[in-house]
Amino acid sequence: xxxxxxxxxxxxxxxxxxxxxxxxxxxxxxxxxxxxxxxxxxxxxxxxxxxxxxxxxxxxxxxxxxxxxxxxxxxxxxxxxxxxxxxxxxxxxxxxxxxxxxxxxxxxxxxxxxxx
Amino acid sequence: xxxxxxxxxxxxxxxxxxxxxxxxxxxxxxxxxxxxxxxxxxxxxxxxxxxxxxxxxxxxxxxxxxxxxxxxxxxxxxxxxxxxxxxxxxxxxxxxxxxxxxxxxxxxxxxxxx
Numbered sequence: 001x002x003x004x005x006x007x008x009x010x011x012x013x014x015x016x017x018x019x020x021x022x023x024x025x026x027x028x029x030x031x032x033x034x035x036x037x038x039x040x041x042x043x044x045x046x047x048x049x050x051x052x053x054x055x056x057x058x059x060x061x062x063x064x065x066x067x068x069x070x071x072x073x074x075x076x077x078x079x080x081x082x083x084x085x086x087x088x089x090x091x092x093x094x095x096x097x098x099x100x101x102x103x104x105x106x107x108x109x110x111x112x113x114x115x116x
Numbered sequence: 117x118x119x120x121x122x123x124x125x126x127x128x129x130x131x132x133x134x135x136x137x138x139x140x141x142x143x144x145x146x147x148x149x150x151x152x153x154x155x156x157x158x159x160x161x162x163x164x165x166x167x168x169x170x171x172x173x174x175x176x177x178x179x180x181x182x183x184x185x186x187x188x189x190x191x192x193x194x195x196x197x198x199x200x201x202x203x204x205x206x207x208x209x210x211x212x213x214x215x216x217x218x219x220x221x222x223x224x225x226x227x228x229x230x
Contacts, residue, residue, distance in 0.1 A: 004159070035220075042120075042206050042220030043160070056217050090159065104150060105218070107159040 002027070004093050004108035012114045018079040021111045025072050025093030031055075032074040033105065034066055035090040043090055049074055078113075086115045118143040118209045122221035130229045135194040137224045139207030142188060149190045150208040150218070151181055160206065166190065177201070202228045 005024045013019050025032050031050045035043035045058035049068035063079045072093075078085055092105035123138040141147060148167045152160040164175025171183040181192045190207060204225050210218040 033218075040222075042222045045217045045219070048217070058217060092160075104162050104165050105160075107152075107161070109157070109159040 004091055004106050006089075006091050006108040006111050008111060009109070010112045010114075012116060013081050015081055015083060015115055017081050018077065019081060019113060021076045021078075021089050021091075021113070023074045023076070023091030023093075023108060025074070025091075026095075026106055029093035029095050029106070030072055031094040031096060032068055032072065033092045033094070034074070034076045035092065036060075037088040037090055037110070039087070046076070081115045083115050086113060088112050118147065118211060118219050120207050120209050120219055120221035122205075122207050122224050124224050125222065126225045126227065128227040128229060129197045131199055132196050135192070135197045135201065135226065137192040137205050137207075137226065139190045139192065139221060140188055141190060141207070141209045143209055143211060145211045147209045147211050149181075149183060150210070151175065151179070151190075151192050152206045152208060152220075154204040154206065154223075156203075163192070163205075197226075197228045199228050199230065202226055 007022045033048040034046040036046055037043040046060050047066045048056040052068045066076045068074045088110040090107050090110045092107045094105050119142045121140045150165045151163040153163050154160050163179050164173045166173045166183045174180045179194050181190055183190055204223045206223050207221040208218050
């Protein structure tokens with residue numbers, strides 16, 4: 001069975017550009033969450049989506065946005081990139097709505113974004 | 117509000133000796149607690165979780181953790197370290213009132229010496 005897949009695996013962008021990261025959850029999982037992991041730190045929560053609706057948002061600026069599609073895949077968009085946006089972006093899927101009950105995530109391997 | 121503190125940023129043990137990775141948490145509610153492991157260039161893998169059932173939780177690869185409410189701790193242990201255990205370990209707190217937000221600690225790097 002395919003796990004959580006993320007694309008691309010690596011990406012280099014210039015300051016001021018925008019980027020779109022993609023995630024396909026495990027088949028049957030309806031919840032997708034996005035995390036940012038800066039080198040040397042734990043992952044920080046960005047968004048959670050369940051059944052195509054935003055269910056949670058972390059403390060990130062409006063330059064960060066996301067959406068979930070009818071097939072439950074998801075995109076994370078970041079506009080006006082800053083050097084500080086350089087990080088590993090992790091997508092995680094879960095079969096449950098994390099707001100309605102606490103389950104556990106299955107993580108993808110992440111997208112390594114470098115902003116120069 | 118919820119937070120996690122991993123008390124050691126680095127832990128080094130010899131192969132075959134016990135492992136102890138320490139985690140303290142803070143939560144306004146009865147939390148759910150998790151330990152994840154991250155090997156280099158890999159995604160995070162769930163080791164074990166506590167969700168208000170038995171306080172001693174057994175996970176994969178011989179790891180276990182004990183929830184101690186009075187000490188607000190959730191330390192991860194393993195009786196005998198293996199070389200393949202070398203990785204980054206994250207303690208995580210969550211609650212279903214937090215709309216999907218799980219709070220990660222900063223991680224503990226485990227080194228296993230031959």
